[in-house]
Amino acid sequence: MRIDVRDLVLRYGETTALDGLTFTLESGKIYGLLGRNGSGKSSLTSVLAAFRRQTSGEALVDGRPVFENADLTRRIGLVRDEGEAITIGTVEDALYFAEGLRPNWDAGYARSLLETFGIPPKANVKAMSKGQRSALGVVVGLASRTPLTMFDEAHLGMDVPSRQAFHDALLADYMAHPRTFVLASHLIEEAAPLFEEVLIIDRGRLVVQEDAGTLLSRGVSVTGPVARVDAFTAGLTVLGARDLGPTRSAMVYGDLDDTRRREAAEAGLELGPVAMQELFVHLTGGPR
Numbered sequence: 001m002r003i004d005v006r007d008l009v010l011r012y013g014e015t016t017a018l019d020g021l022t023f024t025l026e027s028g029k030i031y032g033l034l035g036r037n038g039s040g041k042s043s044l045t046s047v048l049a050a051f052r053r054q055t056s057g058e059a060l061v062d063g064r065p066v067f068e069n070a071d072l073t074r075r076i077g078l079v080r081d082e083g084e085a086i087t088i089g090t091v092e093d094a095l096y097f098a099e100g101l102r103p104n105w106d107a108g109y110a111r112s113l114l115e116t117f118g119i120p121p122k123a124n125v126k127a128m129s130k131g132q133r134s135a136l137g138v139v140v141g142l143a144s145r146t147p148l149t150m151f152d153e154a155h156l157g158m159d160v161p162s163r164q165a166f167h168d169a170l171l172a173d174y175m176a177h178p179r180t181f182v183l184a185s186h187l188i189e190e191a192a193p194l195f196e197e198v199l200i201i202d203r204g205r206l207v208v209q210e211d212a213g214t215l216l217s218r219g220v221s222v223t224g225p226v227a228r229v230d231a232f233t234a235g236l237t238v239l240g241a242r243d244l245g246p247t248r249s250a251m252v253y254g255d256l257d258d259t260r261r262r263e264a265a266e267a268g269l270e271l272g273p274v275a276m277q278e279l280f281v282h283l284t285g286g287p288r
């Protein structure tokens with residue numbers, strides 16, 4: 001599903017949550033949606049899923065406004081941080097409800113995902129733990145096979161093995177049934193290997209929309225003896241540095257051309273990658 005967002009504004013009273021966003025998401029890609037607390041990620045996914053109506057601007061899915069368009073919203077899934085939204089009845093009831101709502105529902109796949117996450121089909125949803133309810137939300141989100149599927153901190157409360165199982169399942173099912181995913185997460189390093197493209201929003205504005213590999217290529221770590229690292233990085237944008245005895249590893253933002261890379265090698269410095277998380281902190285202004 002293709003998404004076109006144009007000059008999108010969402011206000012809650014005095015608060016401007018989305019402040020003129022414009023971007024396009026292509027069909028059949030996994031997008032990472034990153035932003036600090038309160039930056040507008042949930043507001044954006046809520047508008048795209050038609051849970052909320054924007055104050056102004058456009059949110060188009062396959063060229064049509066999404067709000068109050070039942071035909072479109074049946075094909076858009078949003079799993080939020082509270083996990084499975086239907087909390088009355090059992091796990092089977094929740095799946096039955098989803099099956100009625102989602103045209104591409106795969107009941108066999110849903111059952112196998114329940115096993116993956118160790119969720120008993122007869123369990124009462126209200127009595128489930130936070131992590132189990134999140135996992136059930138993930139099961140419903142994946143088995144719905146909605147052409148646009150958004151997970152907004154959907155892993156909340158899930159333990160490390162469950163989060164890994166979630167990411168593995170998402171990737172495997174995406175390969176078998178390509179569709180558009182939007183993943184909002186604060187666990188950037190865990191989710192980053194899934195992202196094909198990254199959107200960073202800050203205070204309701206788009207800061208970055210870039211291919212994940214290109215974004216990562218903007219960060220370089222420079223490691224070696226302290227004095228030589230400092231001399232090499234003088235005049236560059238240094239995001240931070242860590243020392244281990246006499247060795248310093250500095251993170252630099254910006255492309256290093258071949259000449260600079262040769263200079264680094266001649267100075268006995270080692271160049272390496274920088275974590276997406278470090279780039280994110282830099283691009284969203286560091287500690288506030």
Ligand SMILES: Nc1ncnc2c1ncn2[C@@H]1O[C@H](COP(=O)(O)OP(=O)(O)OP(=O)(O)O)[C@@H](O)[C@H]1O
Pocket residue numbers: 012015016017035036037038039040041042043044
């Ligand atoms: N229901 C609401 N009523 C009033 N203000 C709201 C409401 N929901 C969100 N906001 C405000 O809108 C802004 C964006 O919030 P939003 O929840 O979209 O951010 P977020 O990026 O999802 O944050 P987080 O990472 O903390 O979940 C914040 O200033 C927030 O206080």
